[in-house]
Amino acid sequence: MKLTKTFAEFQLGWPHMHYVFAVLCLFVVVYKLTILLAKRREALRNFQAFSGPPPHWLFGHVLEFKQDGTDMDKVVKWGQEYSYVFPIWFGPFLSIINIQHPDYAKTILTSSGVRNVLLICLFCCFPHSCTCSSGNGLLVSEGQKWFRHRRLLTPGFHYDVLKPYVKLMSESAETMLDKWESYASTNEPFELFKHVSLMTLDSIMKCAFSCYSNCQTEGGTNAYIKAVYDLSFLIDLRLRMFPYHSDLIFHLSPHGFRYRKARQVTLSHTEEVIRKRQEALKEEKELGQIQAKRYLDFLDILLFARDENQQGLSDEDMRAEVDTFMFEGHDTTASGLSFILYCLACNPEHQKICRKEIMEALHDKETMEWEDLSKIPYTTMCIKEALRLYPPVPGIARKTTKTVTFCDGRTVPAGQWFYSVVIIKE
Numbered sequence: 499m500k501l502t503k504t505f506a507e508f509q510l511g512w513p514h515m516h517y518v519f520a521v522l523c524l525f526v527v528v529y530k531l532t533i534l535l536a537k538r539r540e541a542l543r544n545f546q547a548f549s550g551p552p553p554h555w556l557f558g559h560v561l562e563f564k565q566d567g568t569d570m571d572k573v574v575k576w577g578q579e580y581s582y583v584f585p586i587w588f589g590p591f592l593s594i595i596n597i598q599h600p601d602y603a604k605t606i607l608t609s610s611g612v613r614n615v616l617l618i619c620l621f622c623c624f625p626h627s628c629t630c631s632s633g634n635g636l637l638v639s640e641g642q643k644w645f646r647h648r649r650l651l652t653p654g655f656h657y658d659v660l661k662p663y664v665k666l667m668s669e670s671a672e673t674m675l676d677k678w679e680s681y682a683s684t685n686e687p688f689e690l691f692k693h694v695s696l697m698t699l700d701s702i703m704k705c706a707f708s709c710y711s712n713c714q715t716e717g718g719t720n721a722y723i724k725a726v727y728d729l730s731f732l733i734d735l736r737l738r739m740f741p742y743h744s745d746l747i748f749h750l751s752p753h754g755f756r757y758r759k760a761r762q763v764t765l766s767h768t769e770e771v772i773r774k775r776q777e778a779l780k781e782e783k784e785l786g787q788i789q790a791k792r793y794l795d796f797l798d799i800l801l802f803a804r805d806e807n808q809q810g811l812s813d814e815d816m817r818a819e820v821d822t823f824m825f826e827g828h829d830t831t832a833s834g835l836s837f838i839l840y841c842l843a844c845n846p847e848h849q850k851i852c853r854k855e856i857m858e859a860l861h862d863k864e865t866m867e868w869e870d871l872s873k874i875p876y877t878t879m880c881i882k883e884a885l886r887l888y889p890p891v892p893g894i895a896r897k898t899t900k901t902v903t904f905c906d907g908r909t910v911p912a913g914q915w916f917y918s919v920v921i922i923k924e
């Protein structure tokens with residue numbers, strides 16, 4: 499009785515509760531801001547030896563990037579102006595050091611005090627998926643985990659596994675070309691990238707999960723495909739809008755809500771595909787048995803992968819790897835293919851030679867087969883040159899875990915983000 503009374507005495511009325519809540523919020527905001535400001539001060543201190551383009555106090559360099567195809571040129575120009583190593587700010591708190599010189603890139607890529615971070619395409623001419631959506635898959639994992647997963651997944655890239663994919667990709671390309679025929683008859687111009695992107699997504703879904711989605715013809719109506727595009731867009735948007743760098747603000751925003759919804763769709767899809775395949779594979783004891791009946795897809799490789807202790811991947815790891823392949827596999831190839839087609843269109847004399855070479859390799863067949871790929875060396879050279887001129891992944895990101903010293907004696911402490919950009923020689 500006494501206890502209840504004491505508790506009641508301490509209970510506050512509604513107006514007081516509002517007051518307490520407001521003070522609590524204020525406290526959290528001040529606390530967060532103090533941490534961010536301390537981090538900013540520390541970054542500015544670290545950058546003292548690295549001069550760069552002056553940032554806006556609030557937007558940093560975000561407003562300099564117009565996403566009109568000139569962003570990469572701007573970064574290359576800054577590199578020449580500021581000795582190939584300079585800071586870039588995304589808002590007042592998030593910064594990276596941009597590297598454009600092979601000697602500095604070598605330090606970052608060979609140093610033990612550096613780890614992989616999310617692959618973020620800051621300067622791509624095309625929108626590019628980041629991997630925040632793909633969990634801790636191969637691309638962003640590190641140390642023993644990366645080593646183990648890499649060993650488990652390497653069989654997935656054996657020629658015998660890849661060979662049947664050529665036919666699947668040819669089928670996807672045919673669907674795309676059928677759509678293009680209708681444009682050709684009307685002479686109507688169209689944006690090529692979205693078609694190529696749907697085609698690569700279609701291909702990766704067949705190769706990774708044996709999943710025939712009809713995404714090229716159904717396009718935006720497929721919930722999973724829509725969610726994949728939503729995630730790509732929202733991750734890119736989050737990087738560019740500095741208030742969204744805060745997990746809390748992003749979480750509470752409508753974009754954060756849309757992100758979680760899309761993430762849930764992709765997650766449920768991946769889980770469902772894995773579950774169904776686990777059911778279907780109950781009878782099968784080894785990969786050879788499946789390979790005798792049908793082609794192996796990436797999911798089979800994942801489900802049968804065992805390390806030296808006969809341990810497989812956990813469900814969570816499996817989901818992360820499937821998502822990594824989905825995101826890494828379709829956007830990079832779509833960007834690469836689009837630029838290859840662009841380069842061929844700009845250079846009709848080379849296009850003519852490629853066409854002749856391919857027609858000869860095909861003979862009277864409709865589509866290319868694995869064995870034909872070695873018969874088109876000139877086309878292969880053109881593909882490689884286009885990838886060199888317009889790399890789908892123009893840079894990679896790393897984060898220091900220890901102090902790193904560059905060849906010129908300048909040092910960077912642990913915790914600093916780097917972005918290494920490839921410089922293309924025309």
Ligand code: HEM
Pocket residue numbers: 614617636637638648822823826827828830831834889890891894895
């Ligand atoms: C033209 C197409 C592609 C380009 C230019 C490209 C580029 C790259 C680059 C530069 C990296 C290293 C990133 C880093 O070190 O931070 C990487 C890693 C990776 N890529 Fe790709 N990629 C392409 C296609 C693909 C495809 C089709 C897949 C899967 C189906 C894929 C899956 C991966 C994975 C899993 C990793 C991480 C590998 C590891 O850390 O062991 N990529 N890619």
